Amino acid sequence: MSTVTEGAALDAAExxxxxxxxxxxxxxxxxxxxxxxxxxFDAGLAWVHFxxxxxxxxxxxxxxxxxxxxxxxxxxxPEGRExxxxxxxxxxxxxxxxGTPEQRERFLKPLYTxxxxxxQLFSEPGAGSDxxxxxxxxxxxxxxxxxxxxxxxxxxxxxxxWAILVARTDPDVPKHAGMTYFVCDMRxxxxxxxxxxxxxxxxxFNEVYLTDVHLPDDLRLGEVGQGWKVAQTTxxxxxxxxxxxxxxxxGGLIGVVSDIWRERPELRTPGTHxxxxxxxxxxxxxxxxxxxxxxxxxxxxxxxxxxxxxLNQEISGLxxxxxxxxxxxxxxxxxxxxxxxxxxxxxxxxHYLRSKGNSIEGGTTExxxxxxxERILGLPGEPRVDKDVAWKxxxx
Numbered sequence: 001m002s003t004v005t006e007g008a009a010l011d012a013a014e015x016x017x018x019x020x021x022x023x024x025x026x027x028x029x030x031x032x033x034x035x036x037x038x039x040x041f042d043a044g045l046a047w048v049h050f051x052x053x054x055x056x057x058x059x060x061x062x063x064x065x066x067x068x069x070x071x072x073x074x075x076x077x078p079e080g081r082e083x084x085x086x087x088x089x090x091x092x093x094x095x096x097x098x099g100t101p102e103q104r105e106r107f108l109k110p111l112y113t114x115x116x117x118x119x120q121l122f123s124e125p126g127a128g129s130d131x132x133x134x135x136x137x138x139x140x141x142x143x144x145x146x147x148x149x150x151x152x153x154x155x156x157x158x159x160x161x162w163a164i165l166v167a168r169t170d171p172d173v174p175k176h177a178g179m180t181y182f183v184c185d186m187r188x189x190x191x192x193x194x195x196x197x198x199x200x201x202x203x204x205f206n207e208v209y210l211t212d213v214h215l216p217d218d219l220r221l222g223e224v225g226q227g228w229k230v231a232q233t234t235x236x237x238x239x240x241x242x243x244x245x246x247x248x249x250x251g252g253l254i255g256v257v258s259d260i261w262r263e264r265p266e267l268r269t270p271g272t273h274x275x276x277x278x279x280x281x282x283x284x285x286x287x288x289x290x291x292x293x294x295x296x297x298x299x300x301x302x303x304x305x306x307x308x309x310x311l312n313q314e315i316s317g318l319x320x321x322x323x324x325x326x327x328x329x330x331x332x333x334x335x336x337x338x339x340x341x342x343x344x345x346x347x348x349x350x351h352y353l354r355s356k357g358n359s360i361e362g363g364t365t366e367x368x369x370x371x372x373x374e375r376i377l378g379l380p381g382e383p384r385v386d387k388d389v390a391w392k393x394x395x396x
Contacts, residue, residue: 010048010057010058010059010063011063012063012066015045015048015059015063015066015067015070016066016070018043018045019045019067019070019071019074020070020074022039022040022043022045023071023074023076026039026040028074028075028076029075033078033079033080033114034113034114034115036078037112037113038109038113040071041055041108041109041112041113044056044057045057045067045071046112047064047092047112048061048063048064048067049061049063050096050108051096054096054104054108055108055109055112078114080114081114083117083156084111084114084117086117086118086119086120086155086156086160086164087111087112087116087117087162088111088112089237089238089240090118090120090234090237090238091107091111091118091162091164092108092111092112093233093234093237093297094164094181094221094230094233094234094237095107095108095111095183095221096108097230097233098181098221098222098230098233099221100218102218103183103218103221107162107183116161116162117159117160117161117162118160118161118162118163118164119154119155119156119157119159119160119162119163119164119186119206120154120155120163120164120234120238121136121151121157121163121165121166121184121208121210122134122151122164122165122166122231122234123151123152123153123154124136124149124150124151124152125150125152126396128152128153128364129363129364129366129367131231131235132175132176132179132228133175133394133396134149134166134167134168134179135168135396136149136150136165136166136167136168136210137149137167137168137169137171138167138168138169139169140169141214143216143217144214144215144216144217144219145167145169145214145215145216145217145220146212146213146214147165147167147182147184147190147210147212147213147214147215148211148212148213149167149210150207150208150209150210151165151208152196152205152207152208153196153205153207153360153361154193154205154206154207154208155204155206155361156204156206157193157206158195158203158206158337159337160186161186161187162183162184162185162186163183163184163186164181164182164183164221164234165181165182165183165184166179166181166182166227166228166230166231167179167180167182167227168391169224169225169227171390171391171392172391172392173225173390173391174387174388174389174390174391175386175389175391177225178225178391179225179228179231180220180222180223180224180225180226180227181220181221181226181227181230181231182215182219182220182221183215183219183220183221184210184215184219185215185219188213188214188215189212189213189214190210190211190212190213190214191208191209191210191213192208192209192210192211193206193208194206194207194208194209195337197335198353198354198357199353199354199356200350200353200354201333201335201336202336203335203336203337204337204338233297235362235363236301237297237301238362238363239301239302239304239305239362239363239368240297240301240304240305247287249284249287250280250283251287252283252343252344253311253312253315253316253319253343253344253351253355254279254280254283254311254315255344256319256344256351257276257279257315257318257319257322258276258280260319260322260323261276261322264322267322267323267324272318272321272322275318275321276318279311279314279315279318282307282311283311283315286304286307286308289303289304289307299371299372299375300376302363302368302371302372302375302376303368303372303376305362305363305368306365306368306369308358309355309358309359309365310359310365312351312355312358313355313356313358313359316348316351316352316355317352319348319351319352320348320349320352323348326348327348327349327352328349329349330347330349330350330353370382
């Protein structure tokens with residue numbers, strides 16, 4: 001399809017040319033989205049920093065925004081992707097880093113096109129912030145593993161075809177050393193998904209029970225006992241996926257509140273004016289910082305996610321203050337199983353209630369502060385008395 005000279009330098013101009021040629025050959029007005037995205041994957045224009053054959057071109061990661069912006073400019077940006085954040089932002093980079101060629105071939109393309117939804121089986125009732133304390137067991141069983149345990153706060157498990165799963169495979173070593181990472185078939189016998197109704201009235205989250213679930217060994221990601229190392233790749237990418245995605249100016253909730261301010265001058269007061277100006281400047285500073293990070297996973301992603309959580313909560317509080325009694329109205333208590341979180345498309349009451357979860361999901365604020373202190377600022381680490389204690393000997 002492409003007439004671009006093979007071996008041409010993959011700079012921004014070259015990628016824009018490739019996107020233009022691709023859109024000319026695949027009219028988004030007449031091509032179904034999944035078909036369009038499948039072709040985009042095959043052309044290496046899904047994740048341009050991924051290798052060729054895995055949806056990419058081996059280009060620098062910073063050029064991804066060039067490709068995405070050009071598709072958007074040409075009216076070919078994908079829509080309705082809210083329910084794919086775990087697959088796109090967390091599973092895909094982990095599979096790229098630790099998956100076998102066969103696993104990349106099997107999972108990456110349907111993940112990108114949205115044909116297969118993913119969820120994350122990490123947190124447990126007794127292992128949330130301290131994920132390494134998890135107790136879900138995976139025991140060798142012939143050519144595979146038998147998994148038993150319970151996971152919680154699992155977004156979109158009710159829709160997911162696959163899950164990324166961390167389980168305890170060796171209880172006789174310290175907690176960080178005895179875990180292994182798997183891809184879990186959510187249709188396997190023994191997987192039970194139960195809804196968790198949230199403060200918004202919805203059940204976006206779930207608890208998942210795993211009872212004698214058999215997973216073949218070819219669904220293991222990474223080596224046995226290296227689950228914590230693999231999970232770190234997931235978690236660093238998760239924080240970027242939640243809080244580190246670049247936005248346009250006044251993107252996100254600050255744009256919603258700014259529009260209210262402009263369109264309804266009767267709501268303005270000196271106090272809300274000062275609050276809006278402060279939050280607008282902070283949101284803009286956070287946006288420009290994310291642009292500099294260029295979506296690179298690492299400890300800096302914890303800072304971006306922390307800023308995202310704090311700003312969302314403060315801005316949603318200002319939105320309620322602006323709207324007064326009108327903002328307190330919330331009649332959306334109907335129990336639903338949403339396909340994703342279209343956060344800014346909802347009302348002020350939803351913004352305020354749902355934003356409370358931002359400081360928990362993807363790593364609690366307290367954990368993120370610790371990461372920022374130790375890994376970015378270089379401050380002394382907190383004492384960890386259980387570091388060398390076998391998991392089976394830890395109090396539960």
